[in-house]
Amino acid sequence: MPETKNFRVQQTLQKIKQIFNELLVEEGFTNITVKQILQGAHINRSTFYTYFDNKEDLLNEIEADLFQGLKKISKKLLEQDVKFYSDEEALQTYYHQLVHYIYENRDKFALLAGAKGDPAFISKLFKLDQDIWNQSQTLEELTVPQHYALTGLLTLGTSLINEWAQNDFQETPEEFENILKSMIEPIFLGSLFKKEK
Numbered sequence: 258m259p260e261t262k263n264f265r266v267q268q269t270l271q272k273i274k275q276i277f278n279e280l281l282v283e284e285g286f287t288n289i290t291v292k293q294i295l296q297g298a299h300i301n302r303s304t305f306y307t308y309f310d311n312k313e314d315l316l317n318e319i320e321a322d323l324f325q326g327l328k329k330i331s332k333k334l335l336e337q338d339v340k341f342y343s344d345e346e347a348l349q350t351y352y353h354q355l356v357h358y359i360y361e362n363r364d365k366f367a368l369l370a371g372a373k374g375d376p377a378f379i380s381k382l383f384k385l386d387q388d389i390w391n392q393s394q395t396l397e398e399l400t401v402p403q404h405y406a407l408t409g410l411l412t413l414g415t416s417l418i419n420e421w422a423q424n425d426f427q428e429t430p431e432e433f434e435n436i437l438k439s440m441i442e443p444i445f446l447g448s449l450f451k452k453e454k
Contacts, residue, residue: 270308272298277315278368285373286316316375323365324385330354331389348445352434359418360430370422383415398450406449413441 276297280289289312295305309315334351359366369378390407399406417440421433428436 269298269300269304273300273305273308273315274319277312277319281368281373286312286375319365320369320375320378320381323362323369324382326358326362327355327385328389330358345442345446348442349434349438352437356430356434356437359421360426360433363422363426366418367422367425370419379415379419382418383411386411386415400448400451410441410444413444 273294276294277289280293280297284293291302291305291312294312294315295302298305309318330351334347368374375381387407390411414437417433417437421428426433
């Protein structure tokens with residue numbers, strides 16, 4: 258019995274998220290109402306509020322699902338305690354995994370970062386990156402105050418990702434990977450970090 262109930266819950270949540278995504282495309286986040294979600298998913302108000310406080314809560318869960326993949330890629334690298342400024346290969350592996358994950362989920366990124374999506378999406382992406390980097394031992398090796406370094410690096414990275422999404426992912430993952438490499442790698446391999454003697 259619990260398995261059947263769990264399956265029904267998953268089906269309901271999947272349907273709510275599916276309808277919400279469709280409404281994002283058609284209406285845009287600011288114009289979506291809970292009533293539209295209820296009608297599209299064929300559920301009652303109490304069912305919706307069993308899982309979500311409001312449409313913002315639903316949006317946050319959808320974004321959390323998407324961000325989970327980014328956290329996983331970064332966590333794997335952080336666990337290896339890689340020094341990006343001295344390990345060009347590790348940096349390229351990170352770019353490769355990050356770019357391919359974004360590209361595989363390009364419809365979601367484009368929608369959420371676009372005019373009809375979440376106005377705070379890029380800020381949330383920045384905050385996610387900031388939290389990840391704050392766990393890195395690499396930041397102890399900076400030659401400038403940490404908050405300046407993080408702000409500069411993360412603003413550049415998230416802005417480039419946003420630009421790629423806004424331009425409908427015109428560049429292939431390989432081309433965009435080269436763009437990241439060309440623009441960010443000189444910072445990592447330059448004078449931002451203290452060099453080991």
